[in-house]
Amino acid sequence: GAGVSQSPRYKVAKRGQDVALRCDPISGHVSLFWYQQALGQGPEFLTYFQNEAQLDKSGLPSDRFFAERPEGSVSTLKIQRTQQEDSAVYLCASSSTSSSGDTQYFGPGTRLTVL
Amino acid sequence: AQKITQTQPGMFVQEKEAVTLDCTYDTSDPSYGLFWYKQPSSGEMIFLIYQGSYDQQNATEGRYSLNFQKARKSANLVISASQLGDSAMYFCAMRWGYSSASKIIFGSGTRLSIRP
Numbered sequence: 001g002a003g004v005s006q007s008p009r010y011k012v013a014k015r016g017q018d019v020a021l022r023c024d025p026i027s028g029h030v031s032l033f034w035y036q037q038a039l040g041q042g043p044e045f046l047t048y049f050q051n052e053a054q055l056d057k058s059g060l061p062s063d064r065f066f067a068e069r070p071e072g073s074v075s076t077l078k079i080q081r082t083q084q085e086d087s088a089v090y091l092c093a094s095s096s097t098s099s100s101g102d103t104q105y106f107g108p109g110t111r112l113t114v115l
Numbered sequence: 116a117q118k119i120t121q122t123q124p125g126m127f128v129q130e131k132e133a134v135t136l137d138c139t140y141d142t143s144d145p146s147y148g149l150f151w152y153k154q155p156s157s158g159e160m161i162f163l164i165y166q167g168s169y170d171q172q173n174a175t176e177g178r179y180s181l182n183f184q185k186a187r188k189s190a191n192l193v194i195s196a197s198q199l200g201d202s203a204m205y206f207c208a209m210r211w212g213y214s215s216a217s218k219i220i221f222g223s224g225t226r227l228s229i230r231p
Contacts, residue, residue: 033218033219041223041224042119042206042208042221042222042223042224043160043206043219043221044221045218045219045220048218056218059218089158091160093160103150103162103165104150104162104219105162106152106159106160106161106162107159108157108158108159109158109159109160111158
């Protein structure tokens with residue numbers, strides 16, 4: 001079946017612009033995660049949704065970062081007034097409460113470059 | 116606090132040889148899960164193998180096996196008969212608790228390069 005998809009795959013923004021990154025989880029997966037991966041490092045947790053409820057946003061680095069999942073399926077990560085330090089790959093992952101080990105399956109990521 | 120440590124920034128291995136990637140972890144939670152992911156140059160994180168803290172046997176998935184030593188808090192990944200396509204970054208990761216609501220923390224990764 002289809003995996004997690006993300007769009008766009010690449011995004012270049014001028015400093016100060018707003019960006020929106022989209023994630024389509026695996027169909028039926030109730031849990032959705034966003035991670036930020038800086039160059040040469042492992043991913044770091046940003047936020048988590050269970051269906052439409054955002055249960056954990058402790059990893060969001062500032063109030064410029066906002067995520068939503070209004071219908072419990074597609075999610076959007078929005079970054080307002082982008083800064084150069086926001087340049088990273090943004091990974092989305094989904095998991096099913098019924099899957100063995102509750103493994104998180106990742107999308108291909110969106111590479112954001114802020115000039 | 117929970118922590119994942121990968122001490123090998125990079126490794127070179129001859130094709131068809133076995134390779135072990137090291138991972139140690141730290142947590143005071145008795146319930147946790149350990150994962151290994153592969154990230155090729157394309158950037159996608161590919162799930163390889165999972166080990167639960169209460170699992171009695173080491174996990175295996177094809178050429179991948181996880182050498183789980185609970186007392187030493189280590190979860191090394193063993194790849195048997197390495198192939199050129201195994202060249203990638205490998206991340207060890209941990210989730211504490213069994214709930215799918217738990218976030219994962221990742222190590223810094225090991226870059227594996229397979230020589231023909």
